[in-house]
Amino acid sequence: AQSVTQLGSHVSVSEGALVLLRCNYSSSVPPYLFWYVQYPNQGLQLLLKYTSAATLVKGINGFEAEFKKSETSFHLTKPSAHMSDAAEYFCAVSGEDSSYKLIFGSGTRLLVRP
C-alpha cells in the first residue's frame, strides 16, 4: 500500500534561514507527488507537483522540491524563510488503485522566528 511519511511534526527556523521539510513515500507505481500548504483557518493550496517530468520542481512563493527515486524522497526547500511562510505543509502521493485519490502525510507545521 502507498504511504507518505513526513519527518517532524514541527519545524522551527529563523527568518532568512533555509527551510527543509522532509517527505518520504512508498509506491509500487511511478508516483505523482504533491506539496500543499495550509494557512491558518484556510483550506489547502497547491505549492507544487511532480508528474514524472523534471525531477526538480519549482512551485509558488519560492519553494521547490526534488524527486529522488533512489531515496524515495520528495523534500521541500526554500532558500530563505519569510514570516509569511508560517503554515502547515502536507506532502501527498497519488493513489495506485485509482487515478483520483491522494494519500496525505500527517503534516509539518513550520514556525518562523523573527
Next chain:
Amino acid sequence: DVKVTQSSRYLVKRTGEKVFLECVQDMDHENMFWYRQDPGLGLRLIYFSYDVKMKEKGDIPEGYSVSREKKERFSLILESASTNQTSMYLCASSLLERTKNIQYFGAGTRLSVL
C-alpha cells in the same frame, strides 16, 4: 480560478443530530472528495465521487454518507452525530484525468459535536 465553497465555516451540533455539510465547485470537475482533518493524522479520505450519483468509500466512511445529485454539489451527511466526529472537514474537487489530478480545496468546516 477554481472555487470550492463549503456552506459553513463553523458548526455546532448536538449528539444524535443529523448533520449536512455542503460543498459546491464551479469548475465542472468530475471528482469531488470529503476529507477529515485531525491534528497529527493529516487528511483522511471519507468518501469520494467521480460522477453524479457515483460514490466510493474512502478510508474512514463509518458514520458518514454522501450525496451527489448534481455535478457541482457534493454533500456529506452525518446520520447521527457523535462527539468523536468533532473535527475539521475539507471538501475538494479535481479533474478526472490523472495527469491533471490537482485537488482544489474549500476553506473547511469546523464541526463541534456536543
